[in-house]
Amino acid sequence: MKRWGFCGFFVAATAAASAGHAADEFSGADKLRAIYSAEFRFTKDGLPVVPVAIAENLHSVTISAGAGGVRLLPEGDGGPEIRADDTWQIRASATSPARLRYHAVVWRGPVAKSEDADAQMASWKAKGEHARRFEQGTLFGVAGEVLDRREALVAVGPWASPEGAERALERLAAKSPLRQPGVFTELVDRPHGQLEATGGKSGIKVKNEGVLWFVPGGDAPLRVEARGERGKDKIAVCGSYAGRLYVTIDRHGSMAVVNAVPEDKLLAGLIPAEIFPSAPDEALKAQAVAARGELLSKIGTRHVGDPYRLCSQTHCQVYSGAGHETPRTTAAVAATRGEVLFEASGGLADPVYSANCGGHTENNENVWPHMPALPSLRGHRDADKRAGDPYAAGVPAGKVAAFIDKPPPSFCGRAKLGAGDRFRWTVTRSKGELDRLLGGYRLGTVKSIDVLERGVSGRARAVRVTGTARTAVIRGELRIRQAFGNLRSSLFVVDVQSGAAVFRGAGFGHGVGMCQTGAIGMAEAGKSYREILRHYYPGTSIRKLW
Numbered sequence: 001m002k003r004w005g006f007c008g009f010f011v012a013a014t015a016a017a018s019a020g021h022a023a024d025e026f027s028g029a030d031k032l033r034a035i036y037s038a039e040f041r042f043t044k045d046g047l048p049v050v051p052v053a054i055a056e057n058l059h060s061v062t063i064s065a066g067a068g069g070v071r072l073l074p075e076g077d078g079g080p081e082i083r084a085d086d087t088w089q090i091r092a093s094a095t096s097p098a099r100l101r102y103h104a105v106v107w108r109g110p111v112a113k114s115e116d117a118d119a120q121m122a123s124w125k126a127k128g129e130h131a132r133r134f135e136q137g138t139l140f141g142v143a144g145e146v147l148d149r150r151e152a153l154v155a156v157g158p159w160a161s162p163e164g165a166e167r168a169l170e171r172l173a174a175k176s177p178l179r180q181p182g183v184f185t186e187l188v189d190r191p192h193g194q195l196e197a198t199g200g201k202s203g204i205k206v207k208n209e210g211v212l213w214f215v216p217g218g219d220a221p222l223r224v225e226a227r228g229e230r231g232k233d234k235i236a237v238c239g240s241y242a243g244r245l246y247v248t249i250d251r252h253g254s255m256a257v258v259n260a261v262p263e264d265k266l267l268a269g270l271i272p273a274e275i276f277p278s279a280p281d282e283a284l285k286a287q288a289v290a291a292r293g294e295l296l297s298k299i300g301t302r303h304v305g306d307p308y309r310l311c312s313q314t315h316c317q318v319y320s321g322a323g324h325e326t327p328r329t330t331a332a333v334a335a336t337r338g339e340v341l342f343e344a345s346g347g348l349a350d351p352v353y354s355a356n357c358g359g360h361t362e363n364n365e366n367v368w369p370h371m372p373a374l375p376s377l378r379g380h381r382d383a384d385k386r387a388g389d390p391y392a393a394g395v396p397a398g399k400v401a402a403f404i405d406k407p408p409p410s411f412c413g414r415a416k417l418g419a420g421d422r423f424r425w426t427v428t429r430s431k432g433e434l435d436r437l438l439g440g441y442r443l444g445t446v447k448s449i450d451v452l453e454r455g456v457s458g459r460a461r462a463v464r465v466t467g468t469a470r471t472a473v474i475r476g477e478l479r480i481r482q483a484f485g486n487l488r489s490s491l492f493v494v495d496v497q498s499g500a501a502v503f504r505g506a507g508f509g510h511g512v513g514m515c516q517t518g519a520i521g522m523a524e525a526g527k528s529y530r531e532i533l534r535h536y537y538p539g540t541s542i543r544k545l546w
Contacts, residue, residue, distance in 0.1 A: 032210045034076065035248055035258070035307040036190060046546045047262045048142075050295060051308040052319055054245075055237040056256035060227040061090040061247050064200070068218020072197060074208045083217065087200030090212060090247045090255065095193030097253035100305045101186045102165040103132065103155035105370070106172055108180040111135060111150040120154040127175055129156045134184055136301055138348075142545050147348050149297065155184050182370035187305040193249040211248040211307070221322040226257055241321040242269075248307045258308045259321065264337065266319060267291055268330040273318040274353075275516050276417045277326040280523035283516075284332035286532040289542065290514050291317065293341045293351040336529070338546035341376070344539040349376050351537055356422040357382050357457070357515035358491050358507025359403065359410035360395055361536070366455035367477045367510045376537040379456035379511075382410045382518045395458035397451070401493045403458060404506050411521035412507075418517030422508040425488055431499030437485050443467025445499045457511055460490040477510055513537065 041049040063070060064087040072082040107120040117133050124131035137150035156172060159165045165183045172178060197206045206212070216222050221240040228236035243261035250256035261269075267288060271277075275287045298316055299309045312319040341349035350371075352364070364377035381391055395403045404424065407413055413423045429437070434446050444467040452473065453462040462475045463483075474483050481487045484503065492505035508517075514536035522532045530542065 032190065035211055035246065036187075041260075042546075043262050045262075047264055048546070049243070049260050049262055050266055050299070050310060051246075051258050051260045052266065052316075053303075053306065053308040053311045054224060054239075054241065054257045054259055054321070055226050055228065055312075056250040056254065056306075057252055058226045058228045058236055058250075058255040058257065059091070061255055061257055062225045063088050063090070063214050063245060063247075064223045064225075065216050065218075066220040066223075068216055068220055070222065071215040071217050072206060073213040073215060074206055076211075076213050082204070082206060084202045084204050085199030088197045088214070089200065090195055090197045092193045092195055092249060092255050095249055095253040096191060098187060098191040098251040098305050099189040100251065101158035101188055102160070102162045103134070103153075103157035103184045103186060104159070104165040104168040104172055105153050105155045105180070105182040105184050106131070106169075106176075106178050107154040108151050108182075108370070108372075111137075111148075111152045114152065117152040117154055123176070124154065124156060129172070129175075131156050134186070136184070136304075138296070138299055138301075145543075145545065147296075149348055153184055158186065180370045180372060185304045190307075191249040191251055191253055193253065193255075195247060195249075195255075197247075211246055214245045214247070216244075224257055226255075228254070239321045240323050250307065251305045256307060259312075259319075263292070263295065264333055265322070266295070267333045268325045269321055270317050270319040271329040271333065272324055272326050273320055275329075276520070277329050279417055279520045281328065281332065282527065282529040282532060283519040283523040284329055285336050285529035286514065286519050286523075286536075287353075287516065288329075288332045288336045289339050289341060289529065289533060290351040290353050292336070292339070293349055294353075296340060296348060297350040338544045339542050340545050341533060341537055341540045342543050343374070343376055344541070345375075349537060349540050350374060351514065351533075351540075352377070352510075352512050353514035353516055353536075354507075354509030354511055355515075356412050356418055356489075356508040356517040357511040358423060358489060358505075359383070359407055359413060360391060360457040360491075360511070361513065361515060362455045362457040362459050362477075362511040364512045366459065366461055367512050369476075376540045377512055378538065380538070381408075382412050382515050383408065394456040395454075395491075397454050397458070400454065400458040400491070401504075404491070404493060404504050407506065410518065411525070412515045412518035413521075414524075415517045415521035416524060417520050419521075422488065422517060423506065425505050427485075427487060427503045427505070429485055429501045429503070433485060434499065434501060437483060438465060438467075438472075441465065441467075441472040442469060443472060444469030446496060446501065447499075448496050449494045449501055451494075458491050458506075459511060460492065 069086045109116050121131045134153040139148050162183050169181050195212050221242045223240045225238045226236045241259045242265040310316040341351050343349050362379040365373045448466045450464045451460045464473050477490045480490045489507040491507050492503045495502045519532045
């Protein structure tokens, strides 16, 4: 089973996006350094190339192409090239997994204020803890701009697993308040293994240590069929992908297939999975700008220990490859080429989004405590400002039921797409379902569920569940939703009777940043994509980077 861990690494990239850039792929001079390096690469047309994992934990990979065939580059650019076959099967041998260590993050702050990190390290060492300093985030130059999203971390550890580091955070919090806690993954040693590609017709065998590159010989995308779960021979992925592919050894010591894809092709493939392709043009443009900003903000903070920058799952952004594009979403990507949101302070914004906010968005730190409170991600009403709005300053705990049962006018409530049971919903969990879902807490029969803390939108941040045997407190917006069987959101009220629970709720997703259904509603009302982005990310501005 694939497991996406807590991770981070430091990105240092100074390549400028220009037509004169020498190459748009990974250099063969140091093939393994290239795939673990977090440097940005650019196409000859000035677009960033993003390595996205298609699948991992694989024991067999087949790569093929139609017209033009496949170019196999054992050493990457600058090395030998083999065009003997249109189909290659790849297997790995003599593999070993990566060596990783996990640290409990107790403090985060700007890299520029090194004295603050030093003081934190000294403080935790004085408490008898083994504290170390790390850096993560992005530093890169493009179009004459230097974008610095690095942060300093002070962390205690190490532990052999992320769960061990998470458990340590509870103990450390009792010693001293934690600033944006989390788990940092340290890559101690990369995974190793021998890869062998066999030509489907010629039977030619090509071996290389660690990685093999595959490039389309023409304009047609490469096709991948990969199998995982040794002994079960389960098909893990089957699809077509634009750009280049490489096969390498993943952190588990199995194989991973990675698509090194230009940013425009990546966005064209993922936006149809993020929003209704039939949405109005201005909503699609807003989604394109937000998704582009999310790509940039996530690179450098995820998947250390992995030979790629992002995954193709919901952990990063859902990406299904070529063949899933639609003309209208692709046009939205082209119409907003290189446009990225920036905070009023000048830094790169983090334009997260969710399906439906339920009428009120949420503060980012209430959903992700490891993040600082960002000015552009303040919770607010999903409506034009009007006098007398009872929820203009938020949804108080005592008014959550009224907000859900008698919803005020909202962009996401009147949209023709994405409203319905995403805007307001009712879910019942039977006694048997609750017993199964909460079995790990050993509560007995559930007697009551009480929300202890709520965010500005009314979303639950801490819930106390009282059973006949004991009581447990569940903290965190996502954990609360998961604990009760993946509720649509944590903006709910609940009634418990005879061990069963009825949840009445609003919204779908975490509610931070752009409400995708609300963006559709705003576009239907004649708002431009720039107006939509200003509404959901207050104080930001759009700048064109490439």
